[in-house]
Amino acid sequence: MSISAFRKGAAAIAMTATLAGCMSGPAPSNYETALYAPQQLGTGRAGHPRGDWVQATPVARGAPACDWRVPRELDNYRRARVEEFADINAPLAPGDRVSIRVIGDPDGLSGTYVVASDGTVDLRGIAPTRAVGGSPEMLQDRLRARLVAANLVRPLRNAVSVSLIEAAGVSVAVSGAVFEPHAVRAGERSPELRSVAAGGIAGDDNTGRTVSAAIRAAGGVRPDADVQRVYLIREGRYVALDLSGLVHGWASQDIPVTTGDRILVPSRRCFDAGLVRPTPLTPPGIRVYMSNLTRSANNNAGAAIGEKTTSLPYGTRLLQALVAANCVGGSYMQSDRRAVLISRNRINGRSVVVERDIETLVRDATRDADDPYLMPGDAIACYDSRWTNLSEAIGVVSQGLGAVTPAILLDNAL
Structure with missing residues (x-):
């Protein structure tokens, strides 16, 4: 190879590399x-x-x-009023601890009980009593009726008293226009907090056992979510909740949840930039x-x-x-x-x-x-910028020339 031919080839390589360095890649296709x-x-x-x-x-x-329609899967459920769900304050769930006191209790029925995984509370002398889904007052009425029927207490109005000691975390399924639709644990607490609740303090307020907290646990709502119609499904019924107040700063219909609840967040199929910011419903x-x-x-x-x-x-x-x-x-x-x-x-x-x-x-x-x-x-x-690409191209050509030069000198010497 002659030096003249090499120079022409090197010039062509340099020009090609220079032009390539100045060019941009093709625009992405979508x-x-x-x-x-x-x-x-x-x-x-x-x-x-x-x-x-x-x-x-x-x-x-x-x-x-923007599209809006009632999800077809709700056809299998009966629509309920918000009051039917909201009137039950903090429904009992498996893992909850309740204090049960029985007047004139010679059999040692009084004490602290944990709601079992099947949703019942088991007192000696009577069949297990269902507690899940109801309030402590509902459980109190059920226990009183059963203890009176079993002749274990007198039919007094205050024969049995039930109070909540600790509200445990609950399993809730969240689907629809959320970033991570899956079954979540709403209101789950650390062992340290659970030990404090077990210290004999009466009453509990688990702020994590709400519809909004369950939605946050599922990654929060997407920008296309319809926060004015969030559906809570429970035991064959559903209710539509307006949670837009949590985003815009006014009152909302956030209510407690219990084990087995389902939350469905529908999509409006359009982008709402107002939901792209930290709120109680978004990440x-x-x-x-x-x-x-x-x-x-x-x-x-x-x-x-x-x-x-x-x-x-x-x-x-x-x-x-x-x-x-x-x-x-x-x-x-x-x-x-x-x-x-x-x-x-x-x-x-x-x-x-x-x-x-x-x-x-x-x-x-x-x-x-x-x-x-x-x-x-x-x-x-x-x-990289075009100038950086050009510099890289010149460097590549320079390296190539440096590698070929010894070979040319050896060829001319021979």
Whole structure:
């Protein structure tokens, strides 16, 4: 190989690499039904500086015709009034501790009892008495009737008294427009708190045994949730609860739950930015995956990406997370970078990838329309600027020339 031929080849390689370094990768492709929020579509210049997005779905457009319908599975249940559920204050559940006192008790029936897993309380001399789903007053009436029928007490009005000592955690199934639909334990307490409750203090108020607490335990409501119609299903009946007050700061219909309850949060099939913030119904924070493997930061540890930066308050937008990932700022040659947001449509499960020019997003006044909210489990990746790519391309060519030069010298010597 002659030196002249080598120089021509090297020049071609250098030009190709230089052009490749200045070019940007193709815009991410998404299915039309993958878009979840209006900010993912991008309506301003900051949203899609390269290429056009596909047409948005009604969910992404935030169309006024938000869907609402009664879930068909409720056809199998009878609708009840809220008072039928709310009148029962803190329904008893398995694991609850109750104090039972019997007047003139020569048989030692008085004491502290734990509601069994089958929902009953077992006193000597009578059959197990059902306690689950009712109030302590209901259990008191049932015990009095049975003890009187068994001739163990006189038919006095105050022959038996029942009071709650400790309200244990309960199992509740949560489904619908929540981030983690599954069976949860609402109001579960640590052993330390349970030992305090067992110290003879009468009465208990387990604030974790409510509809809102069960929804939070299931990850909180999604932005498409209908918080004005949350359905609580219990023993063949259901009731519609308006929990919007917990989001907007006024009175709501949050009521206690018991074992076996089901909570169904319907979807409106449209994005409500008012639900993307910490509230009693939404998650306080989210975990986001970040990658900033750039020339200025060769690894995530060097980019100061750790547990505290990837755990963000709910309501954080892409640009704020890019600052946490050290993708914003620096020299101008390195600041012209791009970022992608990898998310998922929470309604149909389709993945969506959003690309943004970081510097355009910082400087353009339309940034709010193009700056997506982050959802739990989203991922962010930063790409090098064109200048950094050019520098890398020149470095690769220089390395190639350095490796080939000894071979050329040896070929000319021969």
